[in-house]
Amino acid sequence: MYDHTMDPSGDVVLTLKNPNAPFALVTADDSVTFLVSSRHLILASPVLKAALTGGWKEGITSDASHIRGISSSEWDVEAMTILMSIIHHRWSQVPRVVDLELLGKIAIVVDYYQINETVQLMGELWIERLLQKPLPDSYGRELLLWMCVSSVYKDHAIFKHATEVAIWHCPRDVETLQLPIPLAAIARINELRREIPFTITNSLEQLKSDYLWGFKGCNDACRSIQIGALMMKTYSLDLQNRCSGQPLQDGLSLARLVESIRGMETPLWHGHDSDCAQSYRSSLSLCLCRAPHTCRSVQLGFVVGLPPSESSGILSEYAQALASRVEGQMEGLDLSGYI
Incomplete structure (x- = not known):
C-alpha cells in the first residue's frame, strides 16, 4: 500500500512526486509514498509542523481513515528515506557511510x-568519514557540494577551506548550482x-608613478x-585602468593572476657603468665597459607598512613581494557571518 512505512501506526502519508528529478525540468506521473507519524514530523521540522497544524492544503485528511496527506516533489528518494528513518528513530535503516553526492x-x-538539529549528529559522522580523503583544492562541482554540506551542517573549517579555494581558483563568478549555499557568501566571494x-x-x-617621478x-x-x-605585463593581464568592481578576464582565476604577477621579470640590458673611468664624453662616445645593468640606487619610494622588498625599485623584486602579500592576506570566509 505504501512504498515506505516509517511508522506502522502512522497518521500521515507523505507523497513524493516526480522523485529523483535532476533539475526540476520535467513533470512525471511517478510518485513514492511514505507512511509517517505526524508527531515525529512536527517535532523535527517547523516547516512540516506548519503544514500539519496550520490549515495548509498539504495537511488535509485524505480519506475516512483520518490519514492526512502531504505532498512534496523532486527530492531524491534515498535521501528522503534516510531522513524519514532518522526522524522516526529507525536507526538500523540509517547508513553510517554516504558519499558526497548523497550527502549533498x-x-x-x-x-x-x-x-x-535532528540530523546534525549523523551529518557530523558522515562528514568525518568523508574527510578520510582530502578536500578538493580546485574549483568545480565537488567543491560546491562541500560548500553546501559545510553550510548546512555548520562545519566552519570546511566552509572556510571551500570558500578560500573558490576565491582563489574560480575562473569566473561562482554559481550556486541551486544548492543551499548562503547567497551572501557567494556575493562576497565574487566581490x-x-x-x-x-x-x-x-x-x-x-x-609606475614612482618610476615616472624618479622615486624608483x-x-x-x-x-x-x-x-x-x-x-606590457599589465596590458596583457587586462589590469590597466581597472575600475573597482570590474571582473577579471573570463577564464582567469586569482591564482593565475598572482602567479603571473610573481613571474614579472626585470629586463636585462647593457648600459653604461657610471663607475667606469671611461665615462662618456659625448653621445657618440663608446665605452668598452658596457656591462649588464644593475640597479644600485637608494630607493626613495619606500611605503610605510609594506615589506622592505616591496619598496624595491627593481620590477621583479617588487612583483614577487606584491604577490606574496596578496597570498598572505588570502583566506576563506567565516561561516559565522552567513548563518
Whole structure:
C-alpha cells in the first residue's frame, strides 16, 4: 500500500512526486509514498509542523481513515528515506557511510525542511568519514557540494577551506548550482574576486608613478625600460585602468593572476657603468665597459607598512613581494557571518 512505512501506526502519508528529478525540468506521473507519524514530523521540522497544524492544503485528511496527506516533489528518494528513518528513530535503516553526492542531496532536504538539529549528529559522522580523503583544492562541482554540506551542517573549517579555494581558483563568478549555499557568501566571494585585482592594479600603478617621478630606478634609462616592461605585463593581464568592481578576464582565476604577477621579470640590458673611468664624453662616445645593468640606487619610494622588498625599485623584486602579500592576506570566509 505504501512504498515506505516509517511508522506502522502512522497518521500521515507523505507523497513524493516526480522523485529523483535532476533539475526540476520535467513533470512525471511517478510518485513514492511514505507512511509517517505526524508527531515525529512536527517535532523535527517547523516547516512540516506548519503544514500539519496550520490549515495548509498539504495537511488535509485524505480519506475516512483520518490519514492526512502531504505532498512534496523532486527530492531524491534515498535521501528522503534516510531522513524519514532518522526522524522516526529507525536507526538500523540509517547508513553510517554516504558519499558526497548523497550527502549533498540529504543536505538540500535538511535545509528545506529545517531539520538541521535532528540530523546534525549523523551529518557530523558522515562528514568525518568523508574527510578520510582530502578536500578538493580546485574549483568545480565537488567543491560546491562541500560548500553546501559545510553550510548546512555548520562545519566552519570546511566552509572556510571551500570558500578560500573558490576565491582563489574560480575562473569566473561562482554559481550556486541551486544548492543551499548562503547567497551572501557567494556575493562576497565574487566581490573579493573583483576587489583583489583592483588592489593589485593600484599597487602596480603606484610603482609606475614612482618610476615616472624618479622615486624608483637609478636613472632615466633604468626607469624607462622597467616602466615599459611593467606596462606590457599589465596590458596583457587586462589590469590597466581597472575600475573597482570590474571582473577579471573570463577564464582567469586569482591564482593565475598572482602567479603571473610573481613571474614579472626585470629586463636585462647593457648600459653604461657610471663607475667606469671611461665615462662618456659625448653621445657618440663608446665605452668598452658596457656591462649588464644593475640597479644600485637608494630607493626613495619606500611605503610605510609594506615589506622592505616591496619598496624595491627593481620590477621583479617588487612583483614577487606584491604577490606574496596578496597570498598572505588570502583566506576563506567565516561561516559565522552567513548563518
